Amino acid sequence: MEPNYVLETKNICKDFPGVKANVDVDIQLKTGEILAILGENGAGKTTLLNIIYGLYSQDSGEILLNGKSSPIKNPNDAIKAGIGMVHQHFMLVPVFTVLENIILGSEVLWGPFINKSKARQKIIELSNLYGLEVDPDTVVEDIPVGVQQRVEILKALYRHANILILDEPTAVLTPQETNDLFGIIKILKEQGVSIVFITHKLKEVLEIADRIIVMRRGKVVGETIPSETSEKELANMMVGREVLLQVEKGIAQPKEIVFEVKHLTVKGSSQMHTVHNVSFEVRAGEILGLAGVQGNGQTELVEAITGLRKPDEGMIILDGKTMPIQSPRVMVENGMAHIPEDRHKHGLVLPYELTDNFVLCTYYQQPYSRGAIRDEKAILENAVELIQRFDVRTPSPHSIAGNLSGGNQQKVIVGRELSRPVKIVIANQPTRGLDVGSIEYIHKTLVKMRDQGVAVLLISAELDEIMGLSDRIAVMYRGQIVATVNAADTSREEMGLLMAGLKQQQSE
Amino acid sequence: MTSSSLSQVKTYSFWYRYKRYIIPSVLATLLLIAIIIFYRLNPAVTQAVLASTIRQSTPLILGALCGILCERAGIVNIGIEGQMLLSAWTAYMMNVWSGNLLLSVIVGALTGALLGMLLAFTSVTLKLNQIIGGTVINILALGLTGFLYQTGMTTKGKLQPIPLGGLADIPLVGPVLFNNPPITYTAIALVFLLQIYLFMTPWGLRTRSVGEHPRAADTLGINVFRTRYINTIVGGAIAGLAGAFLTLEAVGSFERGMTNGRGFVALAVMIFGKWNPIGAWLAALLFGFANAMQTQFQFMGTFDIPHQFIGIIPYVLTIIVVSGFVGRSRPPAAEGEPYEKE
Numbered sequence: 001m002e003p004n005y006v007l008e009t010k011n012i013c014k015d016f017p018g019v020k021a022n023v024d025v026d027i028q029l030k031t032g033e034i035l036a037i038l039g040e041n042g043a044g045k046t047t048l049l050n051i052i053y054g055l056y057s058q059d060s061g062e063i064l065l066n067g068k069s070s071p072i073k074n075p076n077d078a079i080k081a082g083i084g085m086v087h088q089h090f091m092l093v094p095v096f097t098v099l100e101n102i103i104l105g106s107e108v109l110w111g112p113f114i115n116k117s118k119a120r121q122k123i124i125e126l127s128n129l130y131g132l133e134v135d136p137d138t139v140v141e142d143i144p145v146g147v148q149q150r151v152e153i154l155k156a157l158y159r160h161a162n163i164l165i166l167d168e169p170t171a172v173l174t175p176q177e178t179n180d181l182f183g184i185i186k187i188l189k190e191q192g193v194s195i196v197f198i199t200h201k202l203k204e205v206l207e208i209a210d211r212i213i214v215m216r217r218g219k220v221v222g223e224t225i226p227s228e229t230s231e232k233e234l235a236n237m238m239v240g241r242e243v244l245l246q247v248e249k250g251i252a253q254p255k256e257i258v259f260e261v262k263h264l265t266v267k268g269s270s271q272m273h274t275v276h277n278v279s280f281e282v283r284a285g286e287i288l289g290l291a292g293v294q295g296n297g298q299t300e301l302v303e304a305i306t307g308l309r310k311p312d313e314g315m316i317i318l319d320g321k322t323m324p325i326q327s328p329r330v331m332v333e334n335g336m337a338h339i340p341e342d343r344h345k346h347g348l349v350l351p352y353e354l355t356d357n358f359v360l361c362t363y364y365q366q367p368y369s370r371g372a373i374r375d376e377k378a379i380l381e382n383a384v385e386l387i388q389r390f391d392v393r394t395p396s397p398h399s400i401a402g403n404l405s406g407g408n409q410q411k412v413i414v415g416r417e418l419s420r421p422v423k424i425v426i427a428n429q430p431t432r433g434l435d436v437g438s439i440e441y442i443h444k445t446l447v448k449m450r451d452q453g454v455a456v457l458l459i460s461a462e463l464d465e466i467m468g469l470s471d472r473i474a475v476m477y478r479g480q481i482v483a484t485v486n487a488a489d490t491s492r493e494e495m496g497l498l499m500a501g502l503k504q505q506q507s508e
Numbered sequence: 509m510t511s512s513s514l515s516q517v518k519t520y521s522f523w524y525r526y527k528r529y530i531i532p533s534v535l536a537t538l539l540l541i542a543i544i545i546f547y548r549l550n551p552a553v554t555q556a557v558l559a560s561t562i563r564q565s566t567p568l569i570l571g572a573l574c575g576i577l578c579e580r581a582g583i584v585n586i587g588i589e590g591q592m593l594l595s596a597w598t599a600y601m602m603n604v605w606s607g608n609l610l611l612s613v614i615v616g617a618l619t620g621a622l623l624g625m626l627l628a629f630t631s632v633t634l635k636l637n638q639i640i641g642g643t644v645i646n647i648l649a650l651g652l653t654g655f656l657y658q659t660g661m662t663t664k665g666k667l668q669p670i671p672l673g674g675l676a677d678i679p680l681v682g683p684v685l686f687n688n689p690p691i692t693y694t695a696i697a698l699v700f701l702l703q704i705y706l707f708m709t710p711w712g713l714r715t716r717s718v719g720e721h722p723r724a725a726d727t728l729g730i731n732v733f734r735t736r737y738i739n740t741i742v743g744g745a746i747a748g749l750a751g752a753f754l755t756l757e758a759v760g761s762f763e764r765g766m767t768n769g770r771g772f773v774a775l776a777v778m779i780f781g782k783w784n785p786i787g788a789w790l791a792a793l794l795f796g797f798a799n800a801m802q803t804q805f806q807f808m809g810t811f812d813i814p815h816q817f818i819g820i821i822p823y824v825l826t827i828i829v830v831s832g833f834v835g836r837s838r839p840p841a842a843e844g845e846p847y848e849k850e
Contacts, residue, residue, distance in 0.1 A: 076729035
């Protein structure tokens with residue numbers, strides 16, 4: 001055994017019903033290094049980390065700490081062994097203060113009571129040492145996501161973690177917050193903390209990692225260091241075939257205005273969730289990107305224009321007709337396709353079979369229903385055809401939608417929405433949480449729709465996606481469109497400034 | 509961005525910061541003045557009404573404390589009514605059989621704890637719907653006591669008021685607060701004990717985390733199942749005390765269905781008190797006061813209204829309170845959801 005590995009796994013195997021999540025996984029973590037584990041969704045990265053943190057138990061294999069075999073049966077064992085984990089979905093109690101969240105389970109005591117002032121002092125010391133600026137007495141639900149993540153990291157450090165596991169830490173962050181996080185990770189490394197970092201974002205891996213392990217279908221398929229590899233090579237390793245990272249698309253040929261939103265105002269529950277006097281139009285044959293950091297009113301805007309939420313003011317014009325308020329069916333019948341942000345909540349009925357999910361918008365129409373009676377045969381034929389056309393990987397058209405992987409679920413939604421005669425596609429975060437292969441497919445499909453003369457409104461928090469696909473870009477900041485620019489003549493930096501509200505477009 | 513949002517937090521106005529203290533203190537002062545005026549006008553009635561308020565509020569606050577303990581740990585307990593009723597009966601039977609009042613109170617509390625354990629078993633271990641689990645307890649208690657109850661048994665005494673030395677001699681305050689039977693004292697002590705438990709001790713912090721975000725608690729090595737069991741059982745024992753109060757302290761005998769909806773009013777008290785022991789106590793006092801006034805009105809007969817109408821005052825109050833007069837009060841986020849380990 002080489003003693004300089006703080007953490008090692010040997011032949012870890014884990015099966016879930018129907019899936020081999022981990023097959024003989026061996027990884028090694030050196031003291032004070034940043035190890036990135038790269039892989040698509042479902043590659044088994046999170047499973048591996050959950051095993052290391054004691055949330056799952058492995059079917060076979062062992063974990064070694066500093067060269068010694070150390071069974072980790074539950075998170076308590078992991079915490080005692082100096083392992084801290086920042087989960088993808090934060091494990092913070094929203095109504096607790098930062099301080100309460102950090103000390104929970106390892107409280108500083110004064111007799112039988114919690115010694116808050118001593119705990120506060122300890123937290124402030126830690127945050128100064130590692131450059132993690134937080135206010136211990138604010139309530140967690142009131143602070144931005146980036147700061148919540150710092151609280152998660154502090155939670156681990158407070159428990160004397162010297163191994164920090166970060167599960168997709170950048171998925172929820174803005175570009176600026178990501179930069180801040182990378183700064184913090186570097187400080188942690190200097191202080192001797194060893195870091196395991198999971199992601200499927202290639203740029204980040206090359207920027208921050210000392211060493212990269214690539215996983216695919218539960219196995220480790222490669223190991224490399226950033227100076228010896230490229231985004232392209234990593235993507236190919238992850239997917240197991242050649243992938244296109246940049247969508248190929250020609251110049252847009254915009255025609256008539258298909259979709260128009262005028263003076264739309266939605267009063268939300270708080271400032272974060274309002275839309276204030278937003279107007280824009282989308283033409284046939286163009287992709288309008290709606291950029292903005294998450295939580296600047298995009299969700300509310302999309303809900304209002306797809307009829308899911310009642311706008312307080314404003315007009316929605318589709319194909320020359322003013323749409324009645326809050327009437328998704330009328331909008332769908334007039335040619336609107338909606339790929340919703342939350343595919344589980346608004347995109348699919350998870351316990352239904354694929355056959356039924358494919359006709360959610362059209363079940364009441366010919367040929368799927370004759371009078372009040374469903375035509376099962378037509379519904380099945382439709383499903384079989386769409387599964388083939390949109391390359392949905394499923395054992396059967398009668399499979400339950402909830403059992404499919406995220407990428408395939410998204411293909412079901414895309415198939416349902418785009419197989420109808422549509423005039424406008426509203427795609428809200430269409431590739432969120434998807435792997436490189438599925439992203440490539442969805443991007444190609446959207447560009448194809450555009451070239452067929454459909455208007456596309458793309459809402460995304462991923463700057464690369466917006467820049468790569470859109471012909472024009474509208475930037476949302478605090479519920480307003482602060483700028484509309486041509487994608488071709490705008491730089492990433494400029495977009496970043498606009499999204500952060502640091503720059504306003506000169507009025508035309 | 510972060511630094512500006514941090515500084516914003518610190519620049520709240522004086523009013524904003526202390527709003528939550530100012531309004532209650534003003535109200536409390538007004539109430540105090542009102543009580544003094546009434547006491548000057550009619551000392552006997554004022555004292556009777558206030559003493560009755562304390563008595564009437566005791567089962568409500570005990571029931572509400574049970575609800576708070578359960579719900580703060582994420583278990584909805586609508587079986588408080590049943591826990592009270594069955595405990596009232598077992599405490600009464602113990603009294604009839606042994607005549608030992610302390611033993612009877614303990615048996616009442618244990619009965620409540622046992623039903624609490626049943627609720628924990630159905631909702632934590634079996635992961636059944638908690639509303640159904642609570643309803644089962646209510647029906648079970650109603651059925652058992654209805655079936656087993658026999659008339660004509662004689663009890664051997666009642667818990668008597670214990671004056672607390674010189675404190676009991678203070679005019680008005682003494683007879684109202686410091687001359688009560690033991691379960692009433694216990695209830696008031698429990699209010700403060702549980703307030704401290706929930707908000708100042710590590711176990712309280714853990715209990716609340718389990719009710720808000722059990723997975724987060726789990727990742728920090730907190731045993732979600734055990735926490736829920738303990739809180740539900742202890743809560744049950746407190747509801748059992750409320751039952752013992754009814755038979756041993758208030759009435760001195762048992763009647764079918766004698767809880768008379770108090771277990772459900774206790775839930776309203778809990779919500780009105782925003783899941784805080786002290787808040788719930790104040791709410792219980794308000795309900796107790798409504799009850800006391802109702803009795804007083806009927807007793808005096810000053811109003812020429814059928815007594816049934818006066819009798820509905822506490823229930824109307826419950827409906828008003830529960831239907832949102834309280835303002836925004838937020839229940840623990842994970843309440844009612846069984847926790848599944850992955």
